[in-house]
Amino acid sequence: MMVTTEAENxxxxxxxxxxxxxYLMKPFDDEALTEKLAMLGLVEA
Amino acid sequence: MRVLIVDDSRFVRGYLRGLLEEKGIExxxxxxxxxxxxxxxxxxxxDLALVDWNMPVMDGLEMLKKLRAEVLAxxx
Numbered sequence: 001m002m003v004t005t006e007a008e009n010x011x012x013x014x015x016x017x018x019x020x021x022x023y024l025m026k027p028f029d030d031e032a033l034t035e036k037l038a039m040l041g042l043v044e045a
Numbered sequence: 046m047r048v049l050i051v052d053d054s055r056f057v058r059g060y061l062r063g064l065l066e067e068k069g070i071e072x073x074x075x076x077x078x079x080x081x082x083x084x085x086x087x088x089x090x091x092d093l094a095l096v097d098w099n100m101p102v103m104d105g106l107e108m109l110k111k112l113r114a115e116v117l118a119x120x121x
Binding site for chain 1: 065
C-alpha cells in the first residue's frame with residue numbers, strides 16, 4: 001500500500017499501475033488506516 | 046500479521062507502528078525503498094508493506110516496480 005502526501009489522481013494511478021493494492025493519503029488517522037486494511041481483508045472494519 | 050513500514054520519516058514510522066501495534070500487528074521498519082526491498086527479502090514473510098512515495102536512495106514507486114518485476118520473474 002502506498003502511503004503518501006501525493007494526492008493527485010495521476011499519482012494514484014501511477015502507484016496502482018506499479019502494483020500498489022491500495023493508496024492512503026497523508027495525513028491520515030486510525031479510522032482511514034483501518035478502512036484501508038479492511039479493504040485488503042487484513043482486519044475487520 | 047507482519048507489516049513492513051517503509052518511510053524516511055522516523056515520525057511517520059513511529060505513528061504507523063503505534064496504530065498498527067494497537068491492533069496486535071507486528072511491525073518492522075525500513076527508511077528507504079532499497080532498505081525496504083532488502084528487508085522484504087531478508088526477513089520474510091510479510092503480509093503487507095506500507096510504502097512512502099518520496100524517499101532517498103530508492104523512492105516508493107521504484108520499489109513497487111522492482112518488486113513486481115521480481116515477482117513476475119520468479120513466477121516464470
